[in-house]
Amino acid sequence: MRYERTDLMIGTVAEGLQALVEGRHGDPFSILGHHRYDDLDVVRALLPGAVSVDVVEADTNRTLTRLEVIHAGGLFAGAIGSAARYLFRIHWQDAVQETEDPYSFGLLLGDLDLHLISQGTHYDLGRTLGAVPMEVDGVQGVRFSVWAPNARRVSVVGDFNSWDGRRHPMRLRPSAGVWEIFIPRLTHGERYKFELLDAHGDLLPQKADPVARASEAAPSTASIVASSRPFRWNDEDWMRARRADRAGTGAISVYEVHPGSWLRIAEEGNRPLDWVELSQRLIPYARDLGFTHIEFLPIMEHPFGGSWGYQPLGLFAPTGRYGMPEDFAYFVDRCHAAGIGVILDWVPAHFPTDVWGLARFDGTALYEHEDPREGFHRDWNTLIYNLGRNEVKGFLIASALEWLEHYHVDALRVDAVASMLYRDYSREEGEWIPNQYGGRENLEAVEFFKHLNSIIHERCPHALTVAEESTAWPGVTRAPEEGGLGFDFKWNMGWMHDTLHYMQDDPVHRKYHHGAMTFGMIYAYSERFMLPLSHDEVVHGKGSLLGKMPGDHWQRLANLRAYYGFMWGHPGKKLLFMGGELAQEGEWSHDGSVHWDLLDRPDHAGILQLIRDLNRLYNREPALQFSDLEPGGFEWAVADDAENSIYGMLRSPQDRSSYILIISNFTPVPRHDYRVGVPMEGRFEVVLNTDAAIYGGSDLGQVEAWAERQPAHGKDFSVLLTLPPLATVFLRWKR
Template identity: 75%
Template sequence: MNIERSELMTGIDRAALDALVDGRHGDPFALLGPHPAQGATIIRAFLPGAEGVEILSRDGSGTRFRMHAIHPGGIFAAAIDRGDAYRLRIQWPEAVQETEDPYAFGLLLGDLDLHLIGQGTHYDLGRTLGARAMEVDGVSGVRFSVWAPNARRVSVVGDFNAWDGRRHPMRLRQPSGVWELFVPRLGPGDRYKFEILDRNGTVLPQKADPVARASEAAPATASIVAASQPFRWTDDDWMRSGAARRAGEGPISVYEVHPGSWLRIAEESNRVLDWVELSQRLIPYVQKLGFTHIELMPIMEHPFGGSWGYQPLGLFAPTGRYGTPEDLAYFIDRCHAAGIGVLLDWVPAHFPTDVWGLARFDGTALYEHEDPREGFHKDWNTLIYNLGRNEVKGFLIASALEWLEHFHIDGLRVDAVASMLYRDYSRKDGEWIPNKYGGRENLESVEFFKHLNSIIHQRCSHAFTVAEESTAWPGVTKPVEEGGLGFDFKWNMGWMHDTLHYMEKEPIFRRHHHGMMTFGMVYAYSERFMLPLSHDEVVHGKGSLIGKMPGDAWQRMANLRAYFGFMWAHPGKKLLFMGGEIGQWTEWNHDGSIHWDLLDRPEHAGLQRLVGDLNRLYRAEPALQFADLHPEGFEWVIGDDAENSVFGLLRKTGDGKSLILALSNMTPVAREGYRVGVPQEGRWQVVLNTDAGLYGGSNLGQVEVWTDAESAHGHPQSVMLTLPPLATIYLKWTPPGG
């Protein structure tokens, strides 16, 4: 070509080249890549540090064109007489690199994608924004894209360009505020971040990808290009049967787990188990104890392990602490093969302030509120998502769907719902901004939850949602079409607080607090409840569950056994945090492990066996399931015997053919000759006694009893029983001839 070197700068000026070299140019495609000129094609490349550059035909044939340096900062250019696909051959000081030119590729994100992102209704963000390994025009590489509408310049950085933000500036797609760039010859496993120049020209700390699907394990903070090949699931039958589980008519008994402290390998520097090892050890354990679900505390990538995952920054990325995303998928697939569902704690309420995360992502309050009266949690030193912005709502809903659809999670337990529903949550007068009507309700959060649950129920028939909501907000589990928030279940925090407060009392004083055990039934059907004994009750100086019980060591174990018996008899789905099932004496320590050595002691092994038997009884008896959601399936037989601290709960099916009577004696005094009215005559068999010797009890009580014609508690017949001390017994009615 006869184009002069000066003509290689046609249409541009030195100031534009200076801005590119300085990392201040916001439109790199205007300068770089191929540009038609005078019947030829001018190609420019910015390669600071390169000693020479040649242009080659992409297929390896044809003429080589030497590129000329047109700026001492590393801008090269050449003119070629045709517009064929090409490669760059770059001579670095110590190596030669051949690669395609990122600036030779056209627009990749479709207008519909950008429109949906702006609307907040693009529910597959994890496959649209972020890093997507793909092939373009026969060239393999990674398409990077990120939402940063207020940035002057965004670049993708990584090992591939020595983390130099000048090397790969991205293209802005107006008016969406999304930046994109295809970088050839990258693939899964490559590390990257985004370097952003804010509107004032300040280079921000390099940012992790908000929708990265894989991340480095803390304390490292880079995002990782995730594998593009889908995991080979084997759980089709399980997923198809999920709608029945979501309906909640059957048993739901949840074992809450912090994966990093369930079991550690002391002989290997106290290391945590990875997902493959957890599939080999945790799944058989949960099967043995009869739980229907495992609930994982947040496993989204989080910078600080001491947050237990409740301050996440990678809402699309499983933490690297326990292995790869594929390892997590394997664990979930193995759970489903074993008949165990997997629930996941999910945190849309707030995020940490780490400078490499979401905080002031493009130099402005993009994901958070600008005003700290709306956007900052003093309790947790975190920022609050701005749910009034469509893109932020869409980001969060897409995160939820990522776990449910792509990881086959069976349900989300949504953390800190109350903090989102009230604008004055944990704030004093003057520290919060009322809504447009002058009230304290957060209308944006209400709309968000309705939208979230509607989309989940529409797209994920296998999954359900659970709200951790600690107030009396009405209609948390009411369907959206009936004016509710649309959750499937709500944690019954009131039941948990009241009953634990009762159990902490010395038995001699319990008669004065009898209503704490019965009050939960006053509102038991105002929502669809789950009864939680979660990690929150065994941290921050609260002691362990067994440590809350009064008396000597034997009485404490007996109290806890009786309490578990009462809980499993009470209407509501069940949740128990790990360690509670073996009576661990110390508080939970996220840097340690469950004290499995306690199982060498018969009383602790007995408590574990009791929990397994309670779960198996719950799963086997329809009477213990029906009243979870239907008030006609429950009756207080004894709810007013405060003097003896005795409770009697009758569970039954809708047709009355299956009956279970649970009796709890919350004193260390055996109640001999205690008469209890029952609705059916005949034989009542004791099917579980928490005082049984195999559980570590005194083995007091009958095996079965027969009714007589003496009326009691509103029933025409009754049974005479011995109620063991500090114990709950279950009696099952056997129909005549049964």
């Protein structure tokens, strides 16, 4: 067939060609790829820097034609004489590349996918948007797609195209504002970003993929194509058992960990452990101490290590600091094999302003609010997610499900819930916008939490959600259908602040603040609570837990032992940040390591043994579990002895088959012949005494006590006890 060179440009205009080669064209598929005009089949390719391009028939490897250079900017075109499947054989200066034409493939995402994305109800975004290795028309490659409705042009850039935004501009699916392209012969492990022009045609900084499932380790910022090969799980028994205890009524004792500073290898540049090494060392350690769960500070990809993960930009990607995504899945699998659950801190409240991240992603306030009175956190210099946008809500919920479904994570602790619930959070008058009714409540956040928890509990009935919420917002752990937010547990920040403030007082002054230790029980069953001694209490100049205790070194350790005993005896699930189990003396540093050398000292090793024994007692005693959530299993045995700073708690299981009496003496004065009322007669066995010599105490006390018919504290029976100084004693009665 004879054709003129001008025939190769049929269906195009000069302005469009110029825009294409300059990387400004918003519809590259209208020019590039295969096009049929009457009886002429034309193929065009934009390959800046290529020396020549041959079109090869895919089935026979026969050369159909050599494309002509029709623009010096790298635009090639030619007639191929048929509509056969073809390849490009591209001759570069120093290599020959053979590949299918990315612009020969049709639409990739289905109409249902696009509809669900727009509605904010596509909960598998990690396998829909972003980079997904797949096969299209028998060809292996990677489908890239990204939500950027206000961009004029979006391209994929990476090592595979020399980071040249002209090479792979994408197709816009206008119904959802999603751009897509399939790039053949790519596979997992490729680095990539998105290059965008805003609505005015201005070039934006290259952006990391919002739903990347793998990323380069900081300070590098590229996204990585993650493998789509399913991880081989071995936790079927764990998953079945987990579904059986959906209510979380059993013992929950959480070891909170920052993975980068739990243990560093000084001999290797002070590097942190990776996920495989953590599985070999952290899991046996936590199991030996009797913790039921390990909770990590956010492991989602984050640019600044000093944020501890609380300013994440990769909500679908485990940080590259500790290995590949498969390595993290392996860690979770090993935890489950050891009988330990995994909790992740998750941050839907805000994100950092790094230009390569979500900030003004397509040149507009896409993920954030436009108005800084709604969209900027002055406390953290971060941007606030716009929960009024369906796509943003869907993005966040899909992120939560990514961890719960694809990584088998057992629970999410949602960070900074209070900052989301109040429009005036940390703002002065005139610096915030009231809701539609003139109030301070963030109604969009309320609905988001209800929807989030409903979806999680529907799709992941095994999973728990925990709220870090520091105010008295009602119904945080009430079901959404009952007007609540739907969380399973809430951190009891009030209990933590009150009791730590009390423990910091000199014992001689504690009688004036006696109510600080009992006040928590007034509201203990208004929510389902977890008692947290978290990382927040050992940073920013607050010192360590041990450093908060008054007195000389022995008294400080004794105070801490007594406090731990009170905490484990008090209703509520338990959480302790790493280092607390060995009474770390210094404040936590994310660049350092837990002060493991303290275990060479018997008094600090004694604290570790105490935590181990408290967890074992908690795990085996139904009396210490039932009234975590049910008021029927708790009563004060001694609540009003302010003069002696003594507290007594009586806990029992639902069937009243046993009782645990917990007595705390928060003065350095031993109390002999101290009578405590109990509801029954019989033998009380001391099952734990924080003053025992094995823990570093003075070993004062008794091994048992007999309840006799002598009234005390409103009871018909009572026991006579010797209370050690600065100590908590657990006594068990069995029928």
